[in-house]
Amino acid sequence: MGAPSIHPSAVVDPGASLGEDVRIGAFTLVGAGVEIGAGTSVGPHCSIQGPTRIGRDNRIHGHAAIGGEPQDKKFTGERVELVIGDRNTIREFVTLNRGTGDGGGVTRIGDDNWFLAYTHVAHDCIVGNHCVFSNNATLAGHVEVGDHVILSGFTGIHQFCRIGAHAFIGMGAFVNGDVPPFVMVAQDGYGRPRGINAEGLKRRGFDSARTAAIKRAYRALYVSGDPLDTARARLAELAGESDDVRAMLAFIDAGERPLLR
Incomplete structure (x- = not known):
């Protein structure tokens, strides 16, 4: 294990904390109150705002925007945070927002998840472990996602909904109610249950x-x-x-x- 590697064009605030073997790419901004765990790599042109805590061995690709202010008109600048676990893959143009004061104050993401390009996790969401968010999948605020959930491309989850463990949301489905564990949802205007996620199980x-x-x-x-x-x-x-x-x-x-x- 060695010292962090920071590209000369990157800007890292003195109030940020970088673990061993962290790599920061070209033209990336790491703000005050950001903690990045050992072995995590951050690609070029990323923005990581604090307070944000990122665990070990994550892979954050170019142009991701991590820890930005919540997109909520009620937010007034109170201290809120984003917490990300270990071994997550975060691809290009992903946006992960911090929480809100009246929503618990924390957006929380677990371990071993894949967030593909242009996916969005809004304020106060809770995402479990081993999930896959395909391109352009979007969570509105206060959504809870269990372990081993797959969101296919261009899916949208309404605020305050819950997606149970091992559920599968099909391409382009819009979900406006709670989806129980193991259930598969397919597009039909708004998404509708279409059996269980037998292949995933x-x-x-x-x-x-x-x-x-x-x-x-x-x-x-x-x-x-x-x-x-x-x-x-x-x-x-x-x-x-x-x-x-x-x-x-x-x-x-x-x-x-x-x-x-």
């Missing part, structure tokens, strides 16, 4: 019994035609046999926005 080692239990829960929730209260009661019955169904039920019970149905 298979890739992550879910066996046939787990997948079958999730399918039964999906049918109860979306195919039966029952009102939500009746479908929820059926899920409660199925939850006795499956940790995954219990996770779906807990997700539904914790929601404040309508469920996407």
